[in-house]
Amino acid sequence: MNLKSSNVVNIANLRSSLKEHKTQELCLPLDLPEEDLHLLGSIVKKHYLLQPGEHLYNIGDPGKAIYAVRSGTIKTYIPTDQGDEQVLGFYLPRELLGFEALGHDQFNSAAMAVETSDVCELPFESLEKLYDQVKGLREQIDRLIGREFYNDHTMLLLLGKRHGEERLASFLLSISRRLQHRGFSPKEFNLTMSRRDIGNYLGLAEETVSRLFTRFQEDGIVRVERKHLTIHDMDKLQDLVEH
Amino acid sequence: MNLKSSNVVNIANLRSSLKEHKTQELCLPLDLPEEDLHLLGSIVKKHYLLQPGEHLYNIGDPGKAIYAVRSGTIKTYIPTDQGDEQVLGFYLPRELLGFEALGHDQFNSAAMAVETSDVCELPFESLEKLYDQVKGLREQIDRLIGREFYNDHTMLLLLGKRHGEERLASFLLSISRRLQHRGFSPKEFNLTMSRRDIGNYLGLAEETVSRLFTRFQEDGIVRVERKHLTIHDMDKLQDLVEH
DNA sequence: CGTCGCCTTGAGTGTTTTCAACTTTGGTGG
DNA sequence: CCACCAAAGTTGAAAACACTCAAGGCGACG
Numbered sequence: 424m425n426l427k428s429s430n431v432v433n434i435a436n437l438r439s440s441l442k443e444h445k446t447q448e449l450c451l452p453l454d455l456p457e458e459d460l461h462l463l464g465s466i467v468k469k470h471y472l473l474q475p476g477e478h479l480y481n482i483g484d485p486g487k488a489i490y491a492v493r494s495g496t497i498k499t500y501i502p503t504d505q506g507d508e509q510v511l512g513f514y515l516p517r518e519l520l521g522f523e524a525l526g527h528d529q530f531n532s533a534a535m536a537v538e539t540s541d542v543c544e545l546p547f548e549s550l551e552k553l554y555d556q557v558k559g560l561r562e563q564i565d566r567l568i569g570r571e572f573y574n575d576h577t578m579l580l581l582l583g584k585r586h587g588e589e590r591l592a593s594f595l596l597s598i599s600r601r602l603q604h605r606g607f608s609p610k611e612f613n614l615t616m617s618r619r620d621i622g623n624y625l626g627l628a629e630e631t632v633s634r635l636f637t638r639f640q641e642d643g644i645v646r647v648e649r650k651h652l653t654i655h656d657m658d659k660l661q662d663l664v665e666h
Numbered sequence: 667m668n669l670k671s672s673n674v675v676n677i678a679n680l681r682s683s684l685k686e687h688k689t690q691e692l693c694l695p696l697d698l699p700e701e702d703l704h705l706l707g708s709i710v711k712k713h714y715l716l717q718p719g720e721h722l723y724n725i726g727d728p729g730k731a732i733y734a735v736r737s738g739t740i741k742t743y744i745p746t747d748q749g750d751e752q753v754l755g756f757y758l759p760r761e762l763l764g765f766e767a768l769g770h771d772q773f774n775s776a777a778m779a780v781e782t783s784d785v786c787e788l789p790f791e792s793l794e795k796l797y798d799q800v801k802g803l804r805e806q807i808d809r810l811i812g813r814e815f816y817n818d819h820t821m822l823l824l825l826g827k828r829h830g831e832e833r834l835a836s837f838l839l840s841i842s843r844r845l846q847h848r849g850f851s852p853k854e855f856n857l858t859m860s861r862r863d864i865g866n867y868l869g870l871a872e873e874t875v876s877r878l879f880t881r882f883q884e885d886g887i888v889r890v891e892r893k894h895l896t897i898h899d900m901d902k903l904q905d906l907v908e909h
Numbered sequence: 910c911g912t913c914g915c916c917t918t919g920a921g922t923g924t925t926t927t928c929a930a931c932t933t934t935g936g937t938g939g
Numbered sequence: 940c941c942a943c944c945a946a947a948g949t950t951g952a953a954a955a956c957a958c959t960c961a962a963g964g965c966g967a968c969g
Contacts, residue, residue, distance in 0.1 A: 501823050504908065509823040523815035526808030531816050565769030568811065572766035573774050575818040580744050580752040582825035583869035587957070618916060626826035628958055633917055649916080649966080665747065830925070861948060871926055876949055892934080892948080 450493040450517045452567065459557045466549035473497075473536035481533045486524020488546045492516050495540020496615040500623070501532050510624035512574065513537070513616060515601055522571050538615045582626045590625040591635045592663035595645070599654060610654045693736040693760045693786075695810065702800045709792035716740075716779035724776045729767020731789045735759050738783020739858040743866070744775050753867035755817065756780070756859060758844055765814050780859045825869045833868040834878045835906035838888070842897060853897045 451463065471479060471490075479490060479497055490497075497514040511532055514520045524530050525547075554561045581590050603609035614621070622632040636647045644660055646653040654660060694706065714722055714733075722733060722740060733740075740757040754775060757763045767773050768790075797804045824833050846852035857864070865875040879890045887903055889896040897903060 501819060503823070503827070507827060509819075509826045511819055511822060523812060523819065525815070526805060526810070526812040527816075532819060562769060567769070569766060569769040572768070572814070572818070573770075575815070575822065576744060576752075576754055576766065576775060579754060579818065579821055579825065580746070582822065583752045583866075584746070584750060617914095623826075629915090630917080630959085631957060634957095637917075860946095872947090873927085873949080874925060877925095880949075 451491055452517050452519060453560075453563045455557065455559065455563065459560070462553060462557060463545070463560075466545060466553065467543045468546070469544040471540075471542045471544070473540045473542065475536055475538055477536050479534040479536065479542055480521070480530050482530055484530050486521065486527055486530045487548065488544045489519050489521040489524075489550070490534070490542050490544055492518050492520070493541040493543060495542075496537040497534050497540055497542065498537050498616065498620060498624075499532050499534045508623060510620055512578075513598075513620075513624070515598075515605070517605055518601075519567055522568050525568070537617075537620065587625070587627050587631055587635055588638075589663055589666060590627065591621075591632065591639070592660045594621065594625060595652070595654065596657075596660055596664060599657075610657070612652060613650050614652055615650070694734055695760050695762060696803075696806045698800065698802065698806065702803070705796060705800060706788070706803075709788060709796065710786045711789070712787040714783075714785045714787070716783045716785065718779055718781055720779050722777040722779065722785055723764070723773050725773055727773050729764065729770055729773045730791065731787045732762050732764040732767075732793070733777070733785050733787055735761050735763070736784040736786060738785075739780040740777050740783055740785065741780050741859065741863060741867075742775050742777045751866060753863055755821075756841075756863075756867070758841075758848070760848055761844075762810055765811050768811070780863065830868070830870050830874050830878055831881075832906055832909060833870065834864075834875065834882070835903050837864065837868060838895070838897065839900075839903055839907060842900075853900070855895060856893050857895055858893070 451460065453460070453463070455463070473479060473495070480486070482502060492514050494516050497520060499511045499514070499520060500508045501511065502508050512520070514534075520534060521530075523532060550560075550564070581593055585593070598612065598614070599609040602612050616624075618632045618636075619629045621627075622629045625632070627635075636645070639645045640647050642659070644654070644656045644663075646655060694703065696703070696706070698706070716722060716738070723729070725745060735757050737759050740763060742754045742757070742763060743751045744754065745751050755763070757777075763777060764773075766775060793803075793807070824836055828836070841855065841857070842852040845855050859867075861875045861879075862872045864870075865872045868875070870878075879888070882888045883890050885902070887897070887899045887906075889898060
């Protein structure tokens with residue numbers, strides 16, 4: 424696990440990190456009373472400030488915690504012997520990752536920052552101790568585990584049955600919805616991950632993703648400028664998914 | 667949820683069911699002391715005897731339990747608006763399904779018997795009450811949840827990065843390994859599910875699966891006779907996966 | 910201002926799908 | 940017991956989709 428970045432935090436980053444921490448506490452997707460969130464905050468002992476390409480955890484690392492993204496984007500993936508990789512998911516602020524280590528000693532996948540990211544660690548052990556004190560915490564965690572299954576299953580359907588067009592449309596809508604949920608614009612945002620990562624996630628070649636973006640733009644569905652994306656026709660995007 | 671089959675159990679089935687129950691207790695993939703397994707057995711209130719095509723649960727059903735397969739094969743799948751479906755997994759005896767309902771009120775997928783199957787129900791509620799009494803139970807359940815994630819992620823890699831040949835080889839080895847684990851021959855067994863189901867699971871057309879079986883047989887890797895499969899060259903099968 | 914990484918575009922190739930016909934099997938009723 | 944039917948499986952040919960290989964453009968960074 425990469426702790427380096429925590430040691431080389433520059434002052435500007437640290438200041439903004441502290442300020443953010445103070446105002447909005449933990450960035451958790453949990454619906455709990457203020458004081459309970461405080462309790463949760465108290466079990467966070469480690470923070471990670473990751474630069475693009477740095478690992479949060481790697482395959483084989485001891486899996487004894489889940490992680491909350493406070494800012495940035497984390498991708499999880501399976502590295503293969505053949506050198507390629509399968510991206511399993513992208514995690515945005517206020518999302519939790521690492522559930523797959525439940526009941527295992529080691530991670531079976533890796534997690535890497537796609538952009539500069541701020542992540543905090545919630546050890547399973549501390550979390551379990553809180554279950555008795557914080558009413559509803561277990562249910563909320565269970566709900567997140569169930570959602571993680573749902574996400575994986577949606578992905579299996581996407582990879583097993585859908586064409587490239589539908590996959591990319593589905594991906595864009597997913598990002599859009601999640602950003603909107605956090606109070607950002609659902610129609611205009613930055614794709615923080617590379618085309619290669621997107622393709623890797625969607626089971627498509629990098630070039631195919633690029634071509635699809637071009638086609639979507641020609642059809643007036645979106646406007647793509649490098650990493651910046653504007654959705655012009657949300658309905659058409661939705662139609663592509665349901666096709 | 668389909669209870670019909672429990673009401674129309676014929677005497678022969680019932681007798682064999684009871685006998686089996688007596689001798690090998692619950693068919694659980696849990697490593698616990700005898701008396702604890704007894705306790706677990708006591709929370710089973712419902713049994714399902716399902717005929718091929720009958721549902722164990724359907725999408726939208728209240729998800730308040732996990733299920734242990736005692737005999738037969740259960741497939742889980744996502745039905746889509748377009749009429750097609752994505753098979754998520756096959757569950758053999760001694761395997762548990764239904765974790766995805768964790769923390770949700772409803773199932774987001776369906777479970778159907780592929781062949782005549784015997785399944786028992788473990789309500790989440792009863793299970794949670796046992797966590798305090800049975801030491802290590804939570805850890806074991808967590809381990810199974812983690813394994814479920816691992817399976818899903820392996821599947822994502824398979825669908826995202828592998829060709830038909832590698833997918834089918836991987837599938838056959840998975841079945842082989844799981845049967846061997848239960849004490850059956852890893853080299854000779856029946857494929858209880860249809861070609862359509864296999865294709866659906868592997869993200870391939872039914873015809874492609876058929877052609878691949880033919881090719882594997884021509885290459886001397888397996889012998890296929892309808893549902894009966896014999897693996898002649900386990901190494902070559904393994905090579906195909908690792909390619 | 911040059912280099913490197915990321916992205917785009919084109920051309921050709923390959924795998925898998927689709928459509929269609931045909932075979933085999935298992936069940937049902939005469 | 941046999942004939943018939945529906946479901947499951949196989950096979951072939953053509954088409955679709957995405958991939959690979961290759962070249963070139965754009966932008967960030969030193």
